[in-house]
Amino acid sequence: MLRLEDKIKVLKAYLSDIKDHYADSFKTDIAFYFNEFEDIQKIDFEFLDELNSQEDIHQWVDNLTSKIVLKFDENEEQLSEFIFYALNP
DSSP: OOOHHHHHHHHHHHHHOOOSOTGGGGHHHHHHHTGGGSOGGGSOOGGGGGOOSHHHHHHHHHHHHHHHHHHOOTTTSOHHHHHHHHHOO
């Protein structure tokens, strides 16, 4: 089981790994939501408590980017709000 610090490193690394997929283009926006991991102390990473492995974290990011592609309406809300609600259902 990964420690919180390790989970944050995995999350940061995966958000930095942008491929040629449209959904991957939102990884940068997600990293911005987390203030590019500059001030980790102020950011709420409780959602990582439910994720136990690197694969779980990757799947969480993939699910979030898929939700953004399928459900985000830029005319109705800000992307940061969408991410916030995804983190706090």
